[in-house]
Amino acid sequence: HAQPNACPVCGPHTSLLNRRGEVVGESPLDLLKQGNIIAVKGLGGFHLAVDATNAQAIKTLRQRKQRDAKPFAIMTRNLQAAQRFCMISEVEEKWLTSPQAPIVILAAKDDSILPKEVIHPGINTLGVMLPYTPLHYLLFDQELEILIMTSANISDDPLITGNKEVLEKLGAIADFFLVHNREIYNPCDDSVIRITSLNTPQYLRRARGFVPQGIKIPVNSEPVLALGGEMKNTFCITRQGEAFLSQHWGDLDHYRNYSNFLHGIERFKAMLAVEPQVIVHDLHPDYQTTRWAKNQADFKKIGVQHHWAHMASAMADNGLEGEMLGLVCDGTGWGTDGAVWGCEVLRGDYRCFSRLAHLKYLPLPGGDVTARKPYRMALVYLMMALGQKGLSIAEEYLPALPVPEKELLASSLQKKTFREVQTSSCGRLFDAVSALLGICSLNNYEGQAAIELEDLADTNQTDYYDYIINKEENMWIMDVFPMWQQLVAEIKKGGPVSAMAQKFHLTLIQMFSEILVKLRDETGLNRVVLSGGVFHNQILLTGLMQNLTSQDFSVYQ
Known part of the structure; x- marks a missing residue:
C-alpha cells in the first residue's frame, strides 16, 4: 500500500482522450460496450482493450494492428467469469489469483460464447489474466465481464510507455486513450505461464510480477553478466548465489530494443549494486550481443554454446550439480561446427559439455526465411528423404509453395550444390510436418505451425x-527420413490429420527415449534435463517424462 495512491490531491489522475488528445467526458466502460478500441495505460506499458464478445470489434483490432493470427490475451472481471470461459485447475487458479497476476494459458471451453476464430484461431487455449490495477476493475461490470487485453506496442517495437507517444503511434489503431499522470520508468510486459499436466509452471515470458526477483543458483561465482540471444532477449546478472533475470527486451536487431537493452543493463547494475567481472555471450558471430561483448574492454569474456546454456539453465533451475545428460530441442542455435543446431543430446555440467547425438542434418535454405515459411522445410525434407519423388509429392500437397520458389530450391537440392548452412533443428521438423499435413504453411507468429500441430493431435492414437538411430564417427544420429514415406502414404489414403499429428509426436517420444537409453548404457549417467522451446509442447513433454521415468531415469525440466 502506498498512501499517495489514495490521495485525491497528489495521487494519480486519469484522463480519457480522443485521437486528437482532447479530454472526453464519456465512460470508458460505455465506449467498450459500443465496440470501441481503447488504449489503457497500465504498470509497465499500454494495453489495447476491446469487448471480447464483439467479433467485429476484434476483427477491426486485428486489421488495424496488422496481427493476422497470433492469439490475443484476455482479461476477465474476476475468477468466476474466467471459469465460465475456461477450464481451470486448482494450480492454475492459484497462479491466476497470485500477486504476480500473470497471463495463464488455459483450455478454452467448447461451449463458450467467445468468437474463437478471431481471438485464438487454430488453437483451443486462451491466455487469461485477472485485473491487477485499480483502473482495470473500472473497465468491467456485470454486462461486460471479458476484454481483449493485448500489448499496445507496434509489432517488433519496444513497449509504449508515454502519453504523448501513445497518441502519436497508436492514433490509427485505438479510438480512445485511457491514460494517467504517473510515468512508467521501467517498461515491463505481462508475464505468461502455462501449467503442465505434471502441475509444474512453465514460463513462456517471465516479466511483470517476477522481475527482478532473484533465482537461487547452486554456483556462487564472481559477478557475471550473461547477455542472452538475439530474439526475445533477456539478460541476466548474478550476485552472491542468485541470478537476476531481466524482463524481455524484444528482438535486438531493432535499434530501440537494443537501446532499451543497454539502458536495462545499467539500471540492473545500479539496482543490485554490483559490477560484473565476466561477460558471457552466445557463439553466434552476428548477434548484437556478441558484437557488444567483444567491444567491451577490461572484462573477461566467455562464449557459450546456445544449447549448453539451455541445459545449464535447466540444471540451475532445479538446483542440480554434477555431470548429466541434456536433451535440448528448439528452433535455432549456433553450433560449434558452424551448423544450426536444434535437436541435441549433450553430456555435461556447468564447466564443459560434449555432444553425443543430434537429429540428422539437412539444408536450411534461406535461414530465417525458412523459419517463417514451413512449406520450404517440408519440401527439403520430402526431397532429402524421398528424392525426385518428393518433388512431385510437394507439388500435390504443398499448394502454398510458389512455383519459382519450388524450382529454385529443387534445382539446388537435386544438383547437391546447396551451399546453405546445415541444420538439426527440431523446430523446423515440426514446421515441415505441419505444412505437409495442411495445418500451417506460413508462420504468422513464432511457433504457429508447431502450436497448431500439437493442438490438432488426437491423443487417443x-x-x-x-525412424533410424545410427552411430557415425562417434556421433549418434537420429534419422526421421523413414517417417516421411509412411506419412505420405497415410495422407494419400485420406487418413485423419489428427491421428497423423499424434503419431508424429509419439515418434519423437519413442526416438528420444531410445537414444537416451543407449547413452545411459554408454555413459552410466541416469539424470537427464529437458530444455528448449520445443518442450513447451505438452504432448512431447508429458509423454517423454512419463516414458523416461518408467525406465528409471531421473528427469528434470
Whole structure:
C-alpha cells in the first residue's frame, strides 16, 4: 500500500482522450460496450482493450494492428467469469489469483460464447489474466465481464510507455486513450505461464510480477553478466548465489530494443549494486550481443554454446550439480561446427559439455526465411528423404509453395550444390510436418505451425512412425527420413490429420527415449534435463517424462 495512491490531491489522475488528445467526458466502460478500441495505460506499458464478445470489434483490432493470427490475451472481471470461459485447475487458479497476476494459458471451453476464430484461431487455449490495477476493475461490470487485453506496442517495437507517444503511434489503431499522470520508468510486459499436466509452471515470458526477483543458483561465482540471444532477449546478472533475470527486451536487431537493452543493463547494475567481472555471450558471430561483448574492454569474456546454456539453465533451475545428460530441442542455435543446431543430446555440467547425438542434418535454405515459411522445410525434407519423388509429392500437397520458389530450391537440392548452412533443428521438423499435413504453411507468429500441430493431435492414437538411430564417427544420429514415406502414404489414403499429428509426436517420444537409453548404457549417467522451446509442447513433454521415468531415469525440466 502506498498512501499517495489514495490521495485525491497528489495521487494519480486519469484522463480519457480522443485521437486528437482532447479530454472526453464519456465512460470508458460505455465506449467498450459500443465496440470501441481503447488504449489503457497500465504498470509497465499500454494495453489495447476491446469487448471480447464483439467479433467485429476484434476483427477491426486485428486489421488495424496488422496481427493476422497470433492469439490475443484476455482479461476477465474476476475468477468466476474466467471459469465460465475456461477450464481451470486448482494450480492454475492459484497462479491466476497470485500477486504476480500473470497471463495463464488455459483450455478454452467448447461451449463458450467467445468468437474463437478471431481471438485464438487454430488453437483451443486462451491466455487469461485477472485485473491487477485499480483502473482495470473500472473497465468491467456485470454486462461486460471479458476484454481483449493485448500489448499496445507496434509489432517488433519496444513497449509504449508515454502519453504523448501513445497518441502519436497508436492514433490509427485505438479510438480512445485511457491514460494517467504517473510515468512508467521501467517498461515491463505481462508475464505468461502455462501449467503442465505434471502441475509444474512453465514460463513462456517471465516479466511483470517476477522481475527482478532473484533465482537461487547452486554456483556462487564472481559477478557475471550473461547477455542472452538475439530474439526475445533477456539478460541476466548474478550476485552472491542468485541470478537476476531481466524482463524481455524484444528482438535486438531493432535499434530501440537494443537501446532499451543497454539502458536495462545499467539500471540492473545500479539496482543490485554490483559490477560484473565476466561477460558471457552466445557463439553466434552476428548477434548484437556478441558484437557488444567483444567491444567491451577490461572484462573477461566467455562464449557459450546456445544449447549448453539451455541445459545449464535447466540444471540451475532445479538446483542440480554434477555431470548429466541434456536433451535440448528448439528452433535455432549456433553450433560449434558452424551448423544450426536444434535437436541435441549433450553430456555435461556447468564447466564443459560434449555432444553425443543430434537429429540428422539437412539444408536450411534461406535461414530465417525458412523459419517463417514451413512449406520450404517440408519440401527439403520430402526431397532429402524421398528424392525426385518428393518433388512431385510437394507439388500435390504443398499448394502454398510458389512455383519459382519450388524450382529454385529443387534445382539446388537435386544438383547437391546447396551451399546453405546445415541444420538439426527440431523446430523446423515440426514446421515441415505441419505444412505437409495442411495445418500451417506460413508462420504468422513464432511457433504457429508447431502450436497448431500439437493442438490438432488426437491423443487417443498410440502408433508411431519408423525412424533410424545410427552411430557415425562417434556421433549418434537420429534419422526421421523413414517417417516421411509412411506419412505420405497415410495422407494419400485420406487418413485423419489428427491421428497423423499424434503419431508424429509419439515418434519423437519413442526416438528420444531410445537414444537416451543407449547413452545411459554408454555413459552410466541416469539424470537427464529437458530444455528448449520445443518442450513447451505438452504432448512431447508429458509423454517423454512419463516414458523416461518408467525406465528409471531421473528427469528434470
